[in-house]
Amino acid sequence: MKLIKNLLKKIRAKLYHNSDNNIYYGEFIGSVNFWRLVKWNFLYFEKILFSIKNRQIKLINYFINKFKIKKIKNTFIKEKLQFLNNNGFIVLENYFDENIIEKIIKDNETIIANLKSQKRNENSYHRFRGVPLTDNLIKIWLDENIIDIMENYLNTKLYSRMYPAINYTHCAYERTSKEIHTKKIKEQVASYWHVDYTNTISVTVFLSDVDKSKTRMQVVPKSHFNLNSFFKISDEAIEESKKSVVDCVGKKGSVLIHCGNIIHKFKGVSNSDRLQLTSVFSSGTNLALNVNHISSCLSKNFDIDSLDTRKRNLIKGIFPISIRQGYEMQNEKIFPTSYKGL
Ligand SMILES: [Fe+2]
Numbered sequence: 001m002k003l004i005k006n007l008l009k010k011i012r013a014k015l016y017h018n019s020d021n022n023i024y025y026g027e028f029i030g031s032v033n034f035w036r037l038v039k040w041n042f043l044y045f046e047k048i049l050f051s052i053k054n055r056q057i058k059l060i061n062y063f064i065n066k067f068k069i070k071k072i073k074n075t076f077i078k079e080k081l082q083f084l085n086n087n088g089f090i091v092l093e094n095y096f097d098e099n100i101i102e103k104i105i106k107d108n109e110t111i112i113a114n115l116k117s118q119k120r121n122e123n124s125y126h127r128f129r130g131v132p133l134t135d136n137l138i139k140i141w142l143d144e145n146i147i148d149i150m151e152n153y154l155n156t157k158l159y160s161r162m163y164p165a166i167n168y169t170h171c172a173y174e175r176t177s178k179e180i181h182t183k184k185i186k187e188q189v190a191s192y193w194h195v196d197y198t199n200t201i202s203v204t205v206f207l208s209d210v211d212k213s214k215t216r217m218q219v220v221p222k223s224h225f226n227l228n229s230f231f232k233i234s235d236e237a238i239e240e241s242k243k244s245v246v247d248c249v250g251k252k253g254s255v256l257i258h259c260g261n262i263i264h265k266f267k268g269v270s271n272s273d274r275l276q277l278t279s280v281f282s283s284g285t286n287l288a289l290n291v292n293h294i295s296s297c298l299s300k301n302f303d304i305d306s307l308d309t310r311k312r313n314l315i316k317g318i319f320p321i322s323i324r325q326g327y328e329m330q331n332e333k334i335f336p337t338s339y340k341g342l
Pocket of ligand 1: 190194195196264
Protein backbone atom coordinates (compact mmCIF):
# COMPACT_ATOMS: atom_id res chain seq x y z
CA MET A 1 0.00 0.00 0.00
CA LYS A 2 2.82 2.36 0.97
CA LEU A 3 4.65 1.51 -2.27
CA ILE A 4 1.59 2.32 -4.36
CA LYS A 5 1.09 5.58 -2.49
CA ASN A 6 4.71 6.59 -3.09
CA LEU A 7 4.46 5.67 -6.76
CA LEU A 8 1.29 7.76 -7.18
CA LYS A 9 3.02 10.62 -5.35
CA LYS A 10 5.92 10.47 -7.81
CA ILE A 11 3.64 10.24 -10.82
CA ARG A 12 1.64 13.32 -9.92
CA ALA A 13 4.80 15.26 -9.04
CA LYS A 14 6.12 14.41 -12.54
CA LEU A 15 2.80 15.32 -14.15
CA TYR A 16 2.92 18.69 -12.42
CA HIS A 17 6.55 19.46 -13.11
CA ASN A 18 8.80 17.50 -15.39
CA SER A 19 11.84 19.54 -16.33
CA ASP A 20 13.52 22.52 -14.72
CA ASN A 21 13.92 25.87 -16.47
CA ASN A 22 14.86 29.40 -15.46
CA ILE A 23 11.61 29.98 -13.55
CA TYR A 24 10.75 26.56 -12.12
CA TYR A 25 13.66 24.63 -10.62
CA GLY A 26 14.52 22.33 -7.72
CA GLU A 27 12.15 22.98 -4.81
CA PHE A 28 11.00 26.22 -6.44
CA ILE A 29 8.22 24.85 -8.59
CA GLY A 30 5.34 26.81 -7.05
CA SER A 31 3.68 29.29 -9.35
CA VAL A 32 1.49 32.34 -9.73
CA ASN A 33 0.64 31.42 -13.30
CA PHE A 34 -3.11 30.80 -13.64
CA TRP A 35 -2.95 27.69 -15.83
CA ARG A 36 -0.14 26.14 -13.84
CA LEU A 37 -2.19 26.63 -10.67
CA VAL A 38 -5.23 25.07 -12.37
CA LYS A 39 -3.07 22.04 -13.19
CA TRP A 40 -1.70 21.90 -9.64
CA ASN A 41 -5.14 22.07 -8.06
CA PHE A 42 -6.44 19.36 -10.37
CA LEU A 43 -3.57 17.04 -9.39
CA TYR A 44 -3.46 18.01 -5.70
CA PHE A 45 -7.23 18.21 -5.22
CA GLU A 46 -7.00 17.49 -1.43
CA LYS A 47 -6.09 21.11 -0.78
CA ILE A 48 -9.23 22.42 -2.49
CA LEU A 49 -11.35 19.89 -0.58
CA PHE A 50 -9.72 21.05 2.66
CA SER A 51 -10.37 24.70 1.77
CA ILE A 52 -14.00 24.00 0.89
CA LYS A 53 -14.51 22.04 4.12
CA ASN A 54 -13.11 24.97 6.11
CA ARG A 55 -15.03 27.51 3.99
CA GLN A 56 -11.78 29.15 2.99
CA ILE A 57 -12.05 29.66 -0.76
CA LYS A 58 -10.88 33.25 -0.56
CA LEU A 59 -12.60 34.54 -3.69
CA ILE A 60 -15.99 33.33 -2.41
CA ASN A 61 -15.28 34.83 1.03
CA TYR A 62 -14.25 38.08 -0.66
CA PHE A 63 -17.79 38.61 -1.98
CA ILE A 64 -19.45 37.42 1.24
CA ASN A 65 -17.23 39.80 3.25
CA LYS A 66 -17.84 42.67 0.84
CA PHE A 67 -21.55 42.42 1.58
CA LYS A 68 -20.94 41.97 5.31
CA ILE A 69 -18.57 44.97 5.56
CA LYS A 70 -21.37 47.34 4.49
CA LYS A 71 -23.23 46.50 7.71
CA ILE A 72 -20.28 47.02 10.09
CA LYS A 73 -20.78 50.16 12.20
CA ASN A 74 -17.29 50.45 13.77
CA THR A 75 -15.40 52.55 11.19
CA PHE A 76 -11.94 51.34 12.26
CA ILE A 77 -12.86 47.67 11.84
CA LYS A 78 -14.79 48.41 8.64
CA GLU A 79 -11.84 50.20 7.02
CA LYS A 80 -9.17 47.70 8.05
CA LEU A 81 -11.28 44.67 7.18
CA GLN A 82 -11.95 46.12 3.76
CA PHE A 83 -8.23 46.50 3.10
CA LEU A 84 -7.49 42.99 4.39
CA ASN A 85 -10.30 41.53 2.30
CA ASN A 86 -9.01 43.27 -0.85
CA ASN A 87 -5.31 42.63 -0.35
CA GLY A 88 -4.81 39.63 1.95
CA PHE A 89 -2.73 41.60 4.47
CA ILE A 90 -2.76 44.83 6.45
CA VAL A 91 -0.33 46.81 8.61
CA LEU A 92 -1.93 48.68 11.51
CA GLU A 93 0.70 51.37 11.96
CA ASN A 94 1.53 52.39 15.56
CA TYR A 95 -1.44 50.37 16.77
CA PHE A 96 -0.09 49.58 20.24
CA ASP A 97 1.29 52.26 22.50
CA GLU A 98 5.08 52.14 22.84
CA ASN A 99 4.75 51.95 26.66
CA ILE A 100 2.96 48.62 26.61
CA ILE A 101 5.48 47.26 24.10
CA GLU A 102 8.33 48.36 26.39
CA LYS A 103 6.61 46.58 29.30
CA ILE A 104 6.32 43.36 27.27
CA ILE A 105 10.01 43.63 26.33
CA LYS A 106 10.97 44.26 29.96
CA ASP A 107 8.81 41.39 31.26
CA ASN A 108 10.53 39.05 28.82
CA GLU A 109 14.07 40.42 28.85
CA THR A 110 15.61 37.09 29.87
CA ILE A 111 13.85 35.24 27.04
CA ILE A 112 14.88 37.92 24.53
CA ALA A 113 18.51 37.98 25.75
CA ASN A 114 18.62 34.21 25.44
CA LEU A 115 17.24 34.29 21.88
CA LYS A 116 19.74 36.95 20.85
CA SER A 117 22.63 34.99 22.36
CA GLN A 118 21.87 32.10 19.99
CA LYS A 119 22.49 34.14 16.83
CA ARG A 120 25.04 32.67 14.47
CA ASN A 121 26.90 34.04 11.48
CA GLU A 122 24.15 32.64 9.30
CA ASN A 123 20.53 33.46 8.58
CA SER A 124 18.98 32.17 11.75
CA TYR A 125 15.58 32.12 13.36
CA HIS A 126 15.12 31.82 17.11
CA ARG A 127 11.70 31.39 18.62
CA PHE A 128 10.37 31.14 22.15
CA ARG A 129 6.92 29.57 22.17
CA GLY A 130 4.66 29.95 25.16
CA VAL A 131 5.46 33.46 26.37
CA PRO A 132 4.32 33.70 30.03
CA LEU A 133 0.83 35.23 30.11
CA THR A 134 0.27 38.52 31.93
CA ASP A 135 -2.56 41.06 31.70
CA ASN A 136 -0.41 43.16 29.35
CA LEU A 137 0.36 40.22 27.09
CA ILE A 138 -3.33 39.30 26.88
CA LYS A 139 -4.08 42.91 25.82
CA ILE A 140 -1.77 42.45 22.84
CA TRP A 141 -2.31 38.78 22.03
CA LEU A 142 -6.12 38.84 22.19
CA ASP A 143 -6.89 42.45 21.25
CA GLU A 144 -10.64 42.83 20.59
CA ASN A 145 -10.32 44.88 17.37
CA ILE A 146 -7.74 42.53 15.87
CA ILE A 147 -9.83 39.48 16.77
CA ASP A 148 -12.92 41.11 15.22
CA ILE A 149 -11.06 41.92 12.01
CA MET A 150 -9.68 38.37 11.70
CA GLU A 151 -12.91 36.58 12.60
CA ASN A 152 -14.84 38.65 10.07
CA TYR A 153 -12.16 38.04 7.47
CA LEU A 154 -12.07 34.25 7.85
CA ASN A 155 -15.85 34.35 7.98
CA THR A 156 -15.97 31.56 10.52
CA LYS A 157 -15.47 31.05 14.24
CA LEU A 158 -11.89 31.90 15.10
CA TYR A 159 -9.51 29.82 17.25
CA SER A 160 -6.01 30.49 18.43
CA ARG A 161 -3.75 27.99 16.70
CA MET A 162 -0.52 28.73 18.56
CA TYR A 163 0.70 30.04 21.88
CA PRO A 164 2.14 33.58 21.76
CA ALA A 165 5.77 33.46 20.65
CA ILE A 166 8.70 35.85 20.57
CA ASN A 167 10.75 35.58 17.40
CA TYR A 168 14.20 36.91 16.87
CA THR A 169 15.53 36.66 13.34
CA HIS A 170 19.10 37.36 12.42
CA CYS A 171 20.02 38.05 8.82
CA ALA A 172 23.64 37.56 7.84
CA TYR A 173 23.15 37.22 4.06
CA GLU A 174 20.59 38.44 1.57
CA ARG A 175 19.68 35.47 -0.60
CA THR A 176 17.89 34.85 -3.87
CA SER A 177 15.95 31.69 -4.64
CA LYS A 178 18.46 30.86 -7.42
CA GLU A 179 21.31 31.07 -4.91
CA ILE A 180 19.46 28.88 -2.38
CA HIS A 181 18.88 26.35 -5.16
CA THR A 182 22.33 26.28 -6.77
CA LYS A 183 24.28 26.31 -3.50
CA LYS A 184 21.81 23.84 -1.91
CA ILE A 185 21.41 26.13 1.12
CA LYS A 186 19.11 24.90 3.86
CA GLU A 187 17.65 28.20 5.03
CA GLN A 188 16.28 28.33 8.57
CA VAL A 189 14.34 31.46 7.75
CA ALA A 190 11.65 31.54 5.08
CA SER A 191 13.62 33.81 2.74
CA TYR A 192 11.73 32.48 -0.29
CA TRP A 193 8.21 33.09 -1.57
CA HIS A 194 5.69 30.73 -0.02
CA VAL A 195 2.24 30.47 1.54
CA ASP A 196 1.22 29.17 4.98
CA TYR A 197 -1.90 27.10 5.72
CA THR A 198 -4.95 28.25 3.72
CA ASN A 199 -7.18 28.51 6.78
CA THR A 200 -4.84 30.44 9.06
CA ILE A 201 -4.27 34.10 9.71
CA SER A 202 -1.14 35.44 11.40
CA VAL A 203 -0.57 38.44 13.63
CA THR A 204 2.88 39.97 14.04
CA VAL A 205 3.45 42.73 16.58
CA PHE A 206 6.66 44.63 15.87
CA LEU A 207 8.85 44.79 18.98
CA SER A 208 11.45 46.76 17.02
CA ASP A 209 11.13 49.44 14.32
CA VAL A 210 10.97 48.04 10.80
CA ASP A 211 11.63 50.07 7.66
CA LYS A 212 12.68 49.36 4.09
CA SER A 213 16.38 49.44 4.97
CA LYS A 214 15.91 46.58 7.44
CA THR A 215 15.00 42.92 7.53
CA ARG A 216 11.25 42.71 6.95
CA MET A 217 8.42 40.73 5.44
CA GLN A 218 7.30 41.22 1.85
CA VAL A 219 3.95 40.23 0.42
CA VAL A 220 2.37 39.96 -3.01
CA PRO A 221 -0.95 41.80 -2.52
CA LYS A 222 -4.08 40.02 -3.79
CA SER A 223 -2.21 36.71 -4.20
CA HIS A 224 -4.47 35.31 -1.44
CA PHE A 225 -7.19 34.94 -4.10
CA ASN A 226 -5.11 32.28 -5.89
CA LEU A 227 -5.63 28.60 -5.13
CA ASN A 228 -1.95 28.52 -4.23
CA SER A 229 0.25 25.42 -4.24
CA PHE A 230 2.39 24.41 -1.28
CA PHE A 231 5.62 24.57 -3.28
CA LYS A 232 8.15 27.36 -2.89
CA ILE A 233 8.03 30.04 -5.59
CA SER A 234 11.14 31.41 -7.28
CA ASP A 235 12.00 35.11 -7.43
CA GLU A 236 11.94 34.73 -11.22
CA ALA A 237 8.31 33.50 -11.15
CA ILE A 238 7.26 36.60 -9.20
CA GLU A 239 9.29 38.89 -11.50
CA GLU A 240 7.83 37.31 -14.62
CA SER A 241 4.27 37.72 -13.27
CA LYS A 242 4.91 41.49 -12.97
CA LYS A 243 2.94 41.42 -9.72
CA SER A 244 3.68 44.18 -7.25
CA VAL A 245 5.59 43.44 -4.06
CA VAL A 246 4.90 45.36 -0.84
CA ASP A 247 7.21 45.83 2.16
CA CYS A 248 5.48 45.36 5.51
CA VAL A 249 7.02 48.09 7.61
CA GLY A 250 6.13 50.13 10.68
CA LYS A 251 7.35 51.46 13.98
CA LYS A 252 7.56 49.42 17.17
CA GLY A 253 3.97 48.64 18.22
CA SER A 254 2.70 48.33 14.63
CA VAL A 255 0.81 45.17 13.76
CA LEU A 256 0.94 43.10 10.59
CA ILE A 257 -1.99 40.79 9.91
CA HIS A 258 -1.62 38.40 6.98
CA CYS A 259 -3.80 35.72 5.50
CA GLY A 260 -2.14 32.28 5.43
CA ASN A 261 -2.85 32.05 1.70
CA ILE A 262 -0.99 35.22 0.68
CA ILE A 263 2.39 34.78 -1.02
CA HIS A 264 5.05 36.22 1.27
CA LYS A 265 8.68 35.96 2.28
CA PHE A 266 11.28 37.10 4.76
CA LYS A 267 13.31 39.80 3.03
CA GLY A 268 16.66 39.80 4.74
CA VAL A 269 19.07 42.72 4.86
CA SER A 270 22.61 41.82 5.94
CA ASN A 271 23.30 42.51 9.61
CA SER A 272 19.80 43.69 10.29
CA ASP A 273 17.71 41.70 12.76
CA ARG A 274 14.08 41.76 13.80
CA LEU A 275 12.20 41.08 17.02
CA GLN A 276 8.51 40.25 16.99
CA LEU A 277 5.66 38.86 19.00
CA THR A 278 3.78 36.43 16.78
CA SER A 279 0.57 34.48 17.01
CA VAL A 280 -1.50 32.46 14.57
CA PHE A 281 -5.24 31.87 14.45
CA SER A 282 -7.29 29.47 12.36
CA SER A 283 -10.77 28.30 11.50
CA GLY A 284 -10.31 25.45 13.98
CA THR A 285 -7.76 23.11 12.39
CA ASN A 286 -3.98 22.74 12.80
CA LEU A 287 -4.24 23.65 16.47
CA ALA A 288 -0.76 23.20 17.92
CA LEU A 289 -1.77 21.90 21.37
CA ASN A 290 1.37 21.40 23.46
CA VAL A 291 1.58 20.76 27.21
CA ASN A 292 5.06 22.26 27.55
CA HIS A 293 3.87 25.50 26.01
CA ILE A 294 0.82 25.54 28.29
CA SER A 295 3.13 25.17 31.27
CA SER A 296 5.36 27.97 29.99
CA CYS A 297 2.39 30.30 29.32
CA LEU A 298 1.08 29.76 32.85
CA SER A 299 4.46 30.01 34.58
CA LYS A 300 3.59 33.40 36.08
CA ASN A 301 0.45 31.88 37.63
CA PHE A 302 -1.93 33.55 35.20
CA ASP A 303 -5.52 32.42 35.85
CA ILE A 304 -6.60 31.31 32.39
CA ASP A 305 -10.22 30.84 33.50
CA SER A 306 -10.41 34.52 34.52
CA LEU A 307 -10.58 35.52 30.84
CA ASP A 308 -13.96 36.64 29.54
CA THR A 309 -16.03 34.01 27.70
CA ARG A 310 -15.06 35.15 24.22
CA LYS A 311 -11.33 35.08 24.90
CA ARG A 312 -11.52 31.80 26.83
CA ASN A 313 -13.38 30.14 23.94
CA LEU A 314 -10.97 31.57 21.41
CA ILE A 315 -8.05 29.74 23.03
CA LYS A 316 -9.82 26.57 24.13
CA GLY A 317 -8.21 24.52 21.35
CA ILE A 318 -4.77 25.10 22.90
CA PHE A 319 -5.89 25.51 26.52
CA PRO A 320 -8.62 22.84 26.78
CA ILE A 321 -11.49 23.65 29.11
CA SER A 322 -12.09 21.28 32.04
CA ILE A 323 -15.33 19.40 31.56
CA ARG A 324 -17.39 17.59 34.18
CA GLN A 325 -17.23 14.02 32.90
CA GLY A 326 -13.75 14.49 31.53
CA TYR A 327 -12.42 13.02 28.30
CA GLU A 328 -12.27 9.55 26.81
CA MET A 329 -9.98 7.86 24.32
CA GLN A 330 -11.47 6.62 21.04
CA ASN A 331 -9.00 5.05 18.63
CA GLU A 332 -6.11 6.96 20.20
CA LYS A 333 -7.99 10.26 19.87
CA ILE A 334 -9.38 12.34 22.72
CA PHE A 335 -13.11 13.18 22.87
CA PRO A 336 -15.38 14.44 25.67
CA THR A 337 -16.77 11.40 27.53
CA SER A 338 -19.95 10.41 25.71
CA TYR A 339 -21.72 8.71 28.66
CA LYS A 340 -22.89 11.46 30.97
CA GLY A 341 -24.11 9.24 33.88
CA LEU A 342 -22.23 7.60 36.75
FE1 LIG B 1 5.17 32.09 6.21
